[in-house]
Amino acid sequence: MTNAIEAARLIGLDWGTTHARSYLLAPGTGAPRLLDQRAGDGILSVSPDDPDRDAAFNAILRTLVADWQQASPGLPMIACGMVGAAQGWREASYRSLPTPLAGDGGMTTVDTDFGALPIIAGVKKSRPNADVIRGEETQLAGLVPELAAGRTTLVVMPGTHTKWAQVRDGVLLDFDTAMSGELFALLADRSMVGRAGAPPEPGQDWRTGFDWGLDRAGHTDALAFAAFVIRSSVLDAQLPASQVRDAISGLLIGSEVADRAAKLDLASMPIVLVGGAELTGRYQRALARHGVSATLAPDDVTIRGLWRSAVGAGLVGE
Template identity: 40%
Template sequence: MVTPALIGVDWGSTSLRAFLLDADGSVLQEHAAAKGASTLHGHPAFVAALDEVAGAWRRAQPALPLLACGMVGSQHGWLDVPYVRTAAGAADLAAKLAQPSDTALHIVPGVLCDDGKLPPDVMRGEETQIVGALAQHPQLADSCIVLPGTHSKWTHVAQGAIVRFATHMTGELYAVLRQHSVLGRLMPPEVTPDAQAFLRGVAAARDHGDLGLPHQLFAVRSLGVTAQLPHAALAEYLSGLLIGHELRAGLAWRAAHGLREQPLALVGAAPLCERYQLALGHFGQPAHLVLDNTAPAGLLALARAARLLS
């Protein structure tokens, strides 16, 4: 019989996922709830949400350690856990775990990148995914790891530690433009997959990105108004244009930090990583490795580094 070793929690702004993990990192059970950190207010609400997804496991095995990552540790979460400054490896993160009062829960800190030259950058949750990716694939100890999402992260990892990163608000910008701008008026409510339209947007950013994103965005409307793209394809063109601009900047950032010859990895939800891989291929620089959710592996590695496991 497999023995559980850890309850790991990936607690984002809008969602909550709990994993019952064994000592090898296998997910024995998983529970989820729409109880994101930004939707809850006050200590009792967080306690109740945690009990909803992990209470049965805790009552069955009260000695199991409990570790969470993500926005639960932000200013708008359960407990504001101070950031760890770069360079930050698993040991640095494990040394700064924090606990809400009167709970058994430990929360992973986020990471702050601030060199005093550029505006600061921060991450919460992605650091745990990176730790998990490194635990599963040690060859990424010196690499560029990209985590696509609402706020995509381009991360420079050296000697197993996060040394710098750059955030792109690609996913959020896509949602805002679709829902709250003139560009969305021509788009049907539902998005129809269209790889050709997506890659046309990627190519526009790749080949003519020097025209500037604000200028190129208006083409999403003008292509529809002039019937050069069907209305059903405009959302995919917009997605390609935004991701293309992110890749144009991100790949230049990667080269500027001497990472061109180091592995390039994608970590995140499979459909989104597939989209990024398609776009990277259009740039002639596909990722060497594409990984699904690595948060459970990261939580286990951090629990082990913090000596929470029996």
């Protein structure tokens, strides 16, 4: 730790709705070196009615950075995520499209008990439909050096609210959000469809039920019809109850990918997936139905993006 703190040049914070993470970072080759990390509370733990919200956020920040700042006073800090939302510590107003992904153009700085904390702005669009990202722009910034120059790459970031972003030469051109993860939880855990299901059998291959769902994810099928067929198929012994969750997953991810395939020329663009192995594997399988393959992003794009944004803002050297 003594050696580590001497090498440290930046504290990066990924501060979201339910969780916060802090990273102690040093320069590295290709990517920054992660020297140490901490976990803390998300912004939801601070009530909107708290009479002293500054103190409440400083208390969380203390758990995330205090010992590092004590060992190496004045270490620069940078944050991304919902900490910059209206419900966060200080609202970092959104940037508009198209926007460069790393630079000092979109930060709002809050004065904390541990020094200045610049918060990276999210991105907002209004046309043809409204949408926002806050946090993913930093992951995208970390990914930029991995992307082919001169081409538009489609970056898919699966999660509760999956983001589909188009990036070219370090510039975010467009993005859309699909709430497939949230719909999965609603259908699997709270609907009559999920109630027809049963826990997976030991050793069961997720691909069997997932493919069953993919088969039913045609682009003209409203989810209201297609999801109910899962339930009816269990009652008719066409689908084992143990495969219901995978079938819901296949139907939702398949419909999401079919929607994109109807609107974008998937075959013409490199596709990169950002996320954990389980979810990205499902998206790769759904994309393969459309004859395209996707590569996986490095798993440290968040710290890469925090570092690159700090470099762009002049907080640290290259």
